[in-house]
Amino acid sequence: MQIYLPIAELSMNLFFLIGIGGAVGFLSGLFGVGGGFLLTPLLIFSGVPAPVAVASVTGQVAASSTSGALSYYRRGGIDLHLAMYLILSSTIGAMIGVATFSALRAAGQLDLFISVSYLVLLGFVGTLMMIEAVRTLMRRRAGVVMRDKLPGQHNWMHALPMRIRFKKSRLYISVLPVLAIGVFIGWVGALLGIGGGFILVPALVYLLRVPANVVVGTSLLQVVAMMCVTLVLQAVTSQSVDILLAFCLMLGGTVGAQFGASAGKYLRGDQLRALLALLVLAVAIRFGLTLVLPPSDPFSMAIIAGRLG
Secondary structure, three states, X not given: OEEEEOXXXXXXXXXXXXXXXXXXXXXXXXXXXXXXXXHHHHHHHOOOOHHHHHHHHHHHXXXXXXXXXXXXXXXOOOOHHHHHHHHHHHHHHHHHXXXXXXXXXXXXXXXXXXXXXXXXXXXXXXXXXXXXXXXXXXXXXXXXOOOOOOOOOOOHHHHOOOEEXXXXXXXXXXXXXXXXXXXXXXXHHHHHOOOOHHHHHHHHHHHOOOOHHHHHHHHHHHHHHHHHHHHHHHHHHOOXXXXXXXXXXXXXXXXXXXXHHHHHHHOOHHHHHHHHHHHHHHHHHHHXXXXXXXXXXXXXXXXXXXXXX
């Protein structure tokens, strides 16, 4: 069953789109991360223009993260004070990201920037995740007991000025790294169509020492707010949001996430991290190939402004 996507300007199979959303939703529920960094590349590889893929996925990420954020809020697993600073700074970052998005698109360099950014970002994160997962698996086989890093341990960031007390997280830290992390996540999220949870959660845990009982819920709340802001900004400034595409992805993602969450109960944390690292690296390699292999159609029918008339 073919449907026409008006903003993407192409026809795609309805069940294929729902299937992609369901598959990414399953993986999101399985690994406990947002699916933007997987869904956006899959749409691009399927022929959806990169600007439309990036802008439309923001709605799906916001919708899929809402239920999780509400669940953590009901359980008291969100530091609202910390989330407020992250949301404020990520909103500023999203504004900068959307402006950068529009400038790159006008210059004709957006597709190249997205490909290179995904290659570098996913390659770096995937490599670190794989190294950590392999070390954990090897130590487990050797019978070495691993001790978790204590949230209360301090690093150089805790000595920075402008410190604020976050009672829920039991932290008294500088607000500067919090704001810097938020701006970076907002900028990257708006440019690449990702929620940034797979970057934000490690940053909160390892850099700021946020306790595990509030880090996921706080991250989800920040993702929901940031993606909603990005969706509105993209719709107003670039007009790249395809509502029909986003709806199909949300429909499949909502169902797939439920099955993924159930399947995740049967795998250990180190196994999940290793599988996720392989998946992230596979996407990075695929983007790398698009940069070095010649395109199937080297010609373009685009009209260059100013040449006609």
